[in-house]
C-alpha cells in the first residue's frame with residue numbers, strides 16, 4: 081500500500097485526464113478542467129497533466145481519490161488505471177491524493193436528478209449531464225452513493241491510457257522508433273529489438289512532452305485485470321495487522337484528546353467543572369469546544385478517563401426529547417397532506433385502492449457504528465495545518481478546518497487514511513471540526529482526538545426514522561393499485577443544508593428513494609413523500625432512503641400479492657418492465673429452486689427485489705422455525721452492476737451487504753429518551769454475529785447498460801425478503817423493524 | 827512494571843488499572859490491536875496471554891498473568907501464521923479493522939480445537955463482531971486454517 085502523506089516534489093506527472101473527465105460528459109459553461117492539484121509546487125511547463133498517475137524515484141503511484149472504507153475502493157480504482165497503464169498491481173503504490181476539485185464525483189451528480197435509473201430518455205440523460213457542471217463547480221470530492229466505480233470507469237482507464245501512450249511517445253523520442261512498434265508491459269516500455277526502459281527512467285522525458293490525449297481504450301477481450309479474480313491490494317496488510325487507520329496515527333510530540341459532548345446531540349454546554357479531571361495522572365488540559373469539552377492527556381485511555389471526570393451542565397435537546405413524539409411527528413407529516421414529492425403518479429391510485437387493504441410500516445433510527453470510532457489528528461503550525469483522518473469528504477473537512485483555524489483552505493493539508501468502516505458516518509466531518517478546535521488552542525502541538533465508542537454513538541447522525549402508510553388493491557388475481565405515502569426527516573436539510581451549507585432546491589428524493597423508482601408497472605400507482613419537521617439530526621446510512629423504502633415497498637407489495645393470491649416471484653416478474661431487473665428475479669428463482677418442491681412445514685421463503693443506485697438486486701431468504709426461535713438458513717442473491725470489475729470483491733461486498741441488511745432488520749434500533757440516544761455501545765446496539773449468519777449464495781449479472789457500484793444495493797432487499805420469509809413460515813406479517821421486537825431469533 | 831509482548835520484555839510505567847489494550851497501543855506503540863468498544867463486545871482488541879485469547883480492553887495492566895502475543899507476534903507479511911495465510915487466501919477483510927481480533931481468536935481456538943465442526947466455529951467466533959459482515963469468509967478461512975495447521 082502506498083505511503084500516506086505528501087507526494088514527493090521530485091515527481092513527474094503524465095497525461096491529461098482532467099480534460100477528458102470533462103469532455104466525455106457533454107457541454108457546460110464550466111468546462112475548463114480543474115487545476116491539477118499534484119502540480120502544486122512543481123515547475124513551469126508542466127501544465128496539462130493528469131491528476132491520477134504519478135511517477136517518481138519511488139516508482140509508479142496511482143492516485144485513488146475515492147476514500148476506502150472497506151469496500152475496496154483503492155483496489156478498484158488502481159485496477160482501472162493499471163488495466164491501461166500496464167503495471168503490476170502488486171508493484172505500485174496507491175495514494176488517495178490531496179483534496180481537490182479535480183477529483184469531483186460525476187456519478188454522484190447523476191444520482192441527484194429526479195429520473196429513475198432505468199430512464200435513459202433524452203431528458204433524463206440531459207439532466208444528468210447538466211447536474212455534472214455544478215457538481216464540478218463545487219468540487220464534490222465525495223465517496224458515496226456506490227459511485228466509485230461508475231465515476232472512475234472511464235476517467236481512470238483514460239488516465240492510464242494517456243500515461244501509457246505518453247510514455248511510449250517519450251520512448252519514441254529517445255529511440256527514433258515509431259510508437260506503433262513500441263509495446264508496454266509491467267511498468268516497462270519495450271522496443272522492437274527487446275530493449276526495455278522502465279517508466280521511472282522515461283518519466284523525465286514524458287513530463288516534458290505534450291501528453292498524448294487521443295487514446296483508444298482496450299476492449300473486454302484485451303483486459304488483464306477487469307473481470308478477473310484479483311487479490312485486493314490491501315489484503316496482506318489487513319491480514320497481518322499492518323494496515324494503518326486514522327486511529328493509529330502517531331506523531332512526535334502528539335497529545336491525545338477525548339471529548340465529553342452534550343449527550344443531547346447538538347445541545348449546548350452551559351458550564352463545566354474540570355477540577356477532578358485535572359487531578360488525574362497524565363491529564364494536562366481541559367478545553368472548551370462547541371457543545372462540550374475536550375480533555376488533553378498523554379494517552380487515549382487517560383484522556384477518556386479524564387473526560388468521564390469532568391462534570392458538565394448541559395442545555396436541552398434541540399429536538400423532541402421522547403421517541404414517541406418522533407413517531408407522532410412523522411404521522412402528522414403525512415396527515416397534513418402537505419407533500420414534498422410525488423415523483424410517481426400513474427392512473428388514479430387514490431380511487432383505485434378504495435375497498436382494498438391498508439397498512440402502516442415503521443423503520444427506526446439507526447447508528448452507523450463503524451468498528452473504528454471516529455477520530456482525527458490535527459496539527460496547527462504557523463501558516464499551515466495538517467489533518468490526518470479517514471473521511472469521505474476531504475474537501476468539506478478542509479474548508480471547515482481552514483475556517484476554524486483562520487487559514488486559507490490551500491494551507492490545510494488533508495491526509496486521507498484507511499477507514500475502519502463507515503457506512504456513511506465518515507460523510508460527516510464533525511470529529512475533524514472538533515479536533516481542529518482543540519488543535520487551534522494548542523498551536524504547534526499535534527492532537528489526536530479519538531471518540532470513545534459511547535461518544536461516537538451518542539453523536540452519530542442517524543439513519544432517519546420513517547413511517548409509511550399504504551393502501552392497495554388486488555383484482556382478478558393481480559396487484560392492481562398501490563397508494564404509498566412515506567414520511568421521514570430530511571437528509572438534504574440536515575446533512576447537506578444544515579451541516580455543509582449546501583441547500584438544494586426541490587424535493588428531497590432520498591425520502592422516497594427505493595419506492596418511486598421501482599420498475600413495476602402497477603396500473604394505479606402513486607408514491608408520495610413527506611418531509612417531516614426537524615427531528616434528530618440525520619444523515620446518509622448505507623443505501624440511504626432505500627434502506628427504509630426497500631422494506632416498506634417490498635413488504636407491502638408482498639401483502640398485495642398475497643391478497644391477490646398470486647405467487648410472490650411470478651407476480652413480481654409479471655409487474656416488472658425492466659429487463660435486467662427481470663433477470664435478477666429469474667436468477668434468484670432458479671438459484672433457490674423457487675418453483676421446485678414446496679418447503680417443509682415450518683420453513684418459509686420470502687423474495688424481495690429493490691433497485692437502488694441503478695442496481696437491481698433480488699434476494700430469496702429461507703427461514704426455519706426451531707424450538708429456540710426463527711433461524712435464517714439460506715439467502716440467495718442476484719444483482720446486476722452492468723460490469724463486475726473484480727468478482728472476488730463483488731462476492732464479498734454482496735455477502736457483507738446482506739449480513740448488514742439482515743442484522744439491522746433483526747436487531748438494530750436507536751431510540752431517543754430524555755433527548756438522548758439510548759444505545760451507546762454494541763451491548764444495546766446489537767448486530768448479527770457469526771452464529772446467526774446464514775449461508776449466502778451470490779450471482780452477479782452483467783446485463784445492464786451502465787456500470788454501477790455494489791457497496792449499497794445488497795442492503796435494501798434483505799429486510800423485506802426476511803419479513804416475507806417469516807410471513808411464509810409463520811403467517812405473521814412484520815411491518816416494523818427491528819423484527820426481534822416481535823419474534824424470537826434462534 | 828514489566829510486560830512481555832511478542833517475546834520481548836518491556837518496562838512500562840502505568841496505572842495498575844490501565845487496560846492492557848491501551849498499554850499496547852499507546853505506551854508500546856503496538857497498533858495491530860484495535861479499540862472498538864471497550865466493554866468486551868466487539869473483540870477488536872483480542873490478544874493472547876499464554877496462548878489464550880483474551881479481550882485486552884478487559885485486562886488490567888496489573889493483572890497480566892503471562893506472555894502477551896499480538897497479531898504482530900502471530901506472524902508477519904514475510905512469515906505468515908496459517909490463520910493469516912488462510913485470511914489472505916479467502917480475502918476475508920473488507921475494512922479490516924476487526925480482523926486482527928478475529929485472527930487472534932481463531933488462532934487460539936484452533937490450537938485447542940484442531941478439527942472443529944461448523945457449529946463449534948460459529949459458537950467460538952461469535953465472541954467477536956464484524957460490522958462489515960465478513961462472517962461467511964471468516965468461517966471458510968477458519969476451516970482452511972484448521973486444515974493447514976493439521977497438515978503442518
Ligand code: FES
Pocket residue numbers: 860861862863864865866867868869870871872881882883884
Ligand atoms: S474493544 Fe475490547 S471487546 Fe471491544
Ligand code: FES
Pocket residue numbers: 150451500501919920921922923924925955956957958959960
Ligand atoms: S472487516 Fe470491517 S468490521 Fe470486520
